[in-house]
Amino acid sequence: MSKYYVNKFLFTVDRDPELLRRYKEDPRSLVASWEQSIGPKLNDAEVSTVNFLTDAERDALINHDYVALFEMGVHFFLSLTIFIAIYDEDYMTKSGPLSFQREFAEKLQHWTGKDYPSIALWQAAAR
Amino acid sequence: MATLAAVLATTHHPFYLKATTMPPEQQMPQAPEWKRKVEAYRETLTCAKPDILVMIGADHFHQFFLDNYPQFLIGKAPRYDATFYNEEREFGIPKYVLEGHEELSNFMHEGLMERGFDFAFSHELKLDHSIICPIITTRPDADLPVVPIYTNIFVPPLPSPKRFWDLGRAIREIIDAYPSDQRIAAVGSGHLSLELGGPRQFKETGPDPDFDRKAIEWLSTGNIEAILENVTHESMTASGNATHGFMDLILMMGIAGPIPTAYHDNLDLFHTMEAYFTWYPEGAAA
Ligand SMILES: [Fe+2]
Secondary structure: OOHHHHHHHHHHHHOOHHHHHHHHHOHHHHHHHHHHHHOOEOOOOOEOOOOOOOHHHHHHHHOOOHHHHHHOOOOHHHHHHHHHHHHHHHHHHHHOOOHHHHHHHHHOHHHOOOOOOOOOOOOOOOO | OOEEEEEEEEEOOOOHHHHHHOOHHHOOOOHHHHHHHHHHHHHHHHOOOOOEEEEEEOOOOOOOOOOOOOOEEEEOOOEEEEOOHHHHHHHOOOOEEEEEOHHHHHHHHHHHHHOOOOOEEEOOOEEOHHHHHHHHHHOOOOOOOEEEEEEOOOOOOOOOHHHHHHHHHHHHHHHHHOOOOOEEEEEEEEOOOOOOOOOOOOOOOOOOHHHHHHHHHHHHHOOHHHHHHHOOHHHHHHHOOOHHHHHHHHHHHHHHOOOOOOEEEEEEEOOEEEEEEEEOOOOOOO
16 A cells, blocks of 8 residues: 555656546556656655555546545545546536536535544555 | 735635636626625735735645645745646636845744744745736736745644744744735635535535634634634534635634724635734834
8 A cells, every 4th residue: 555656656657748638538558658757756866665556546547536546545636636637627617616516525425423533644544 | 124014814725716707797796796705805905005015825735745845935936827737627717927135034034943933935836826816816917925834724634823923923024024015915715614525515605604604703803812612623624625725714813813803805706714803013004
């Protein structure tokens, strides 16, 4: 399990318009190339070799599965921001302002009143 | 010695500019009221006639990430870019360049170290909406030099509410000791109860209106005892997963001291309570 690396995926993709476009249009291929050539970058000069995605994490990213990401304790700000970037406009046109954000909340209703999975990196995810 | 001209603590709502400048027929019904309240609030800074702004905010994973996330950081650059690509994209916030104030940054940094706050520092800092939103609302000309200070209200482990208060008190001492005849205002932004990326996000009100009411009461009356008795990391989590931005409002009251505000206002908006507080610890400007 690497909460850090899933967060790194969302952080690096959200801040780059080209990566974001590819993540919207073909998430499977973008996740694969991210794992190959972007995730391992420590900076422009150095590589870090110590991180990896688990199968469950990779699937959640490929499926834009923000419920699974929430339950893994991925940072809420990264997850909300990137999926707004991907879905907000289409939802807005179809169903009006905030319709995506409200569906996002709706899909997490089973967590209302419970302790959410911790976003702290040293704490295990839910279940 | 420098004069502390005003202390402002405000929520930051990144959609303010967009919401109040889109064509009127597309605006939300509350937009005119929101604009009126913000402009009235702005006047509380303008009339204090500040020369320098000490700005308190928090980086939302824009420049800083989990490979190296500072608890407390001060900007020490001559100039600061502001607004990241993804903030322009999501919120429609324009880019800015703010002048820095290296002399006060250095004096502040040394003063913080002397008082037991070993700050991280940055000589190349790009500011995010936690600092630009209050510039847009309280000083839209962006014409004053700034000393930016970032706190961690964003990723655990967070400093305690008491630590934020103590940091505010330390910043106050340093401003008071700054050998200058300039007028310094401190402007910081945070949140009341807030949920992002969770089941309570984007409801008709903020996730915990009861907390919001109390928080406004505590801040506007300078009641730090009640805050430190009632507000913990756990209680903030219970009020909404992103409520910890409240600690930056505690910090601002720390700069002012445990005194009532000269001005406060609030506005119940979709998904969050906006709130605006101003203190004049040394009396209002003549
Ligand atoms: Fe924020």
